[in-house]
Amino acid sequence: xxxxxxxxxxxxxxxxxxxxxxxxxxxxxxxxxxxxxxxxxxxxxxxxxxxxxxxxxxxxxxxxxxxxxxxxxxxxxxxxxxxxxxxxxxxxxxxxxxxxxxxxxxxxxxxxxxxxxxxx
Amino acid sequence: xxxxxxxxxxxxxxxxxxxxxxxxxxxxxxxxxxxxxxxxxxxxxxxxxxxxxxxxxxxxxxxxxxxxxxxxxxxxxxxxxxxxxxxxxxxxxxxxxxxxxxxxxxxxxxxxxxxxxxxx
Numbered sequence: 001x002x003x004x005x006x007x008x009x010x011x012x013x014x015x016x017x018x019x020x021x022x023x024x025x026x027x028x029x030x031x032x033x034x035x036x037x038x039x040x041x042x043x044x045x046x047x048x049x050x051x052x053x054x055x056x057x058x059x060x061x062x063x064x065x066x067x068x069x070x071x072x073x074x075x076x077x078x079x080x081x082x083x084x085x086x087x088x089x090x091x092x093x094x095x096x097x098x099x100x101x102x103x104x105x106x107x108x109x110x111x112x113x114x115x116x117x118x119x120x
Numbered sequence: 121x122x123x124x125x126x127x128x129x130x131x132x133x134x135x136x137x138x139x140x141x142x143x144x145x146x147x148x149x150x151x152x153x154x155x156x157x158x159x160x161x162x163x164x165x166x167x168x169x170x171x172x173x174x175x176x177x178x179x180x181x182x183x184x185x186x187x188x189x190x191x192x193x194x195x196x197x198x199x200x201x202x203x204x205x206x207x208x209x210x211x212x213x214x215x216x217x218x219x220x221x222x223x224x225x226x227x228x229x230x231x232x233x234x235x236x237x238x239x240x
Binding site for chain 2 (some may be wrong): 001002003004005006007023024025026027028030047048049050054062065068070073074075076077078079080082097098099
């Protein structure tokens with residue numbers, strides 16, 4: 001059992017769209033990710049996904065509902081099946097909480113897909 | 121899909137040791153709790169429990185290992201089965217992430233047990 005200082009862990013990496021695992025709570029992973037720019041449209045067939053912004057701002061775009069801009073200290077849970085596209089104009093630091101089975105690009109596989117995530 | 125501003129949600133209640141549900145991610149609940157004083161020793165038979173401090177400080181006492189003091193922006197995951205006692209000298213605001221089945225007092229039931237938690 002070791003405590004995690006979120007800011008310290010974020011200082012350990014600098015690349016974008018490459019989530020790291022910072023902890024596990026039963027079937028869920030706690031991941032840290034630095035996001036900048038536009039990600040791909042995707043959805044997760046079976047998994048809800050929580051985005052919690054700890055620094056910066058994250059725009060979550062949706063095809064079937066209004067976009068949501070998350071600021072520091074705000075979170076949104078994207079339910080399974082919902083098509084979404086994360087966009088960060090400036091770098092955002094985000095905690096992701098989602099089932100361990102969740103793939104970052106969801107239903108698609110491309111050059112941004114990350115598997116076997118690093119543990120912090 | 122509505123975003124949650126954590127600070128705003130914490131402003132909606134004032135009692136201690138009475139977690140509210142702020143979201144659900146598949147089998148897990150995201151709970152907010154204000155803690156002050158000493159809670160009871162307990163463990164959760166089947167559930168890991170994550171304590172993420174967003175304001176103040178939380179001391180987690182353990183019978184079989186060193187106590188851990190969590191400050192703002194730090195979290196600890198207490199694995200299932202591990203006896204623990206949360207203590208907050210001053211009021212602490214804490215996000216709890218744990219399976220929906222988790223009871224706040226774990227293996228014991230007493231006057232501090234909270235069931236059918238309020239949703240924020």
